[in-house]
Amino acid sequence: MEIKFNVKARETLQHLTPYTPGKPIWELQAELGLPNIIKLASNENPLGPSPRALDAIAGSLHDLHRYPDASTSRLRQSLAAKLELSPDQFIISNGGDELITLLSETFLETGDEVIICTPSFSEYEFGAHLMGATVVQVPLGENFQFDIDAIVGAVNELTKLLCLCSPNNPTGTYLPRGILHHLLDVLPKHIVVLMDAAYSQFATASDYTDGLEFVRAGYPVIVLQTFSKLYGLAGIRVGYGAAPETIIRQIAKVKEPFNVNALAQAAAAAALYDTEHVRLTLEANNRGKLQLYQGFQELGLSCVESMSNFVLVDIGPDAKRVYETLLARGIIVRFGGIWNLPHYLRISVGTREENAALLKEIASIMNQAE
Numbered sequence: 001m002e003i004k005f006n007v008k009a010r011e012t013l014q015h016l017t018p019y020t021p022g023k024p025i026w027e028l029q030a031e032l033g034l035p036n037i038i039k040l041a042s043n044e045n046p047l048g049p050s051p052r053a054l055d056a057i058a059g060s061l062h063d064l065h066r067y068p069d070a071s072t073s074r075l076r077q078s079l080a081a082k083l084e085l086s087p088d089q090f091i092i093s094n095g096g097d098e099l100i101t102l103l104s105e106t107f108l109e110t111g112d113e114v115i116i117c118t119p120s121f122s123e124y125e126f127g128a129h130l131m132g133a134t135v136v137q138v139p140l141g142e143n144f145q146f147d148i149d150a151i152v153g154a155v156n157e158l159t160k161l162l163c164l165c166s167p168n169n170p171t172g173t174y175l176p177r178g179i180l181h182h183l184l185d186v187l188p189k190h191i192v193v194l195m196d197a198a199y200s201q202f203a204t205a206s207d208y209t210d211g212l213e214f215v216r217a218g219y220p221v222i223v224l225q226t227f228s229k230l231y232g233l234a235g236i237r238v239g240y241g242a243a244p245e246t247i248i249r250q251i252a253k254v255k256e257p258f259n260v261n262a263l264a265q266a267a268a269a270a271a272l273y274d275t276e277h278v279r280l281t282l283e284a285n286n287r288g289k290l291q292l293y294q295g296f297q298e299l300g301l302s303c304v305e306s307m308s309n310f311v312l313v314d315i316g317p318d319a320k321r322v323y324e325t326l327l328a329r330g331i332i333v334r335f336g337g338i339w340n341l342p343h344y345l346r347i348s349v350g351t352r353e354e355n356a357a358l359l360k361e362i363a364s365i366m367n368q369a370e
């Protein structure tokens with residue numbers, strides 16, 4: 001006999017839309033039966049994981065019957081030494097994504113307002129809706145620059161959290177230091193500022209800031225970092241937040257005791273000191289970005305100057321067809337439609353060969369249209 005039941009999920013879950021991840025390589029492989037798939041869709045490190053992290057993981061395997069360090073002390077100490085903060089100013093999370101959820105659970109009540117500068121990373125909205133908070137979208141201005149007047153204009157007594165992503169995903173634009181400083185000074189002090197600096201190490205502008213200087217100065221700022229991008233550890237899930245200790249202590253209350261697994265803790269601590277892998281990654285990214293800029297220019301396509309490891313390129317009304325044809329030919333990129341940018345593709349910087357293959361296919365697809 002069928003059992004009928006009527007259990008109701010929380011009202012606010014109706015507002016949650018599932019995250020759209022980049023299509024995994026294995027999935028496209030299975031669909032197309034192609035052996036060689038190129039994935040330039042999730043801003044992963046094209047050189048692979050930090051070799052030092054791999055050694056650390058291998059060295060930790062025999063201890064997997066033990067629970068991980070609930071206080072992640074080794075990693076927090078390494079971060080504190082490297083970033084000139086105290087170990088108590090860090091919270092380690094199961095990827096940067098988890099930090100966004102923890103932050104939302106810590107600070108957001110039903111009806112609170114969360115300001116998001118759109119288009120941006122979708123997880124801020126997820127966290128807000130999860131807690132029944134209201135999302136207030138402030139669109140980026142001309143050339144996808146942050147619109148400070150509009151941000152300040154959106155603030156009111158219900159505002160609880162301001163999400164700033166710099167360099168911003170998916171545009172690659174950033175918030176200059178002087179402007180952030182001004183913003184932090186004029187904001188009412190009941191607002192927590194999330195400074196998502198997931199791509200900070202790729203930024204080259206001299207007036208870029210990852211926000212840590214404002215944490216050191218004591219502003220109510222939490223800087224998000226991840227080991228998924230620069231360090232090539234997206235698969236093992238580790239990131240962190242850096243903030244004034246009072247903020248960290250509140251967030252620590254909502255986190256599960258063993259949120260970061262033992263292999264992730266070991267890998268992250270080792271990757272921090274893998275200067276060679278970081279150097280090679282940044283070199284490859286700078287070279288690859290120039291290769292893409294030049295290739296797009298030759299194709300008559302304009303793109304947004306990126307402080308990150310991806311490029312947002314304006315393909316025009318044909319962008320969706322180009323995206324789909326690339327997919328059919330085994331190249332995965334991101335279609336801008338998910339951010340309401342239907343003329344754009346977001347393309348992660350790959351290896352020299354991957355970038356060349358991508359440019360060649362885009363050229364061939366564009367020729368076919370004419």
Ligand SMILES: *Cc1c(COP(=O)(O)O)cnc(C)c1O
Nearest residue numbers: 095096097121169198226228239
């Ligand atoms: C990738 C990314 C993160 C964090 O990713 P995790 O893999 O969860 O660490 C956070 N913010 C932005 C903008 C990102 O692109």
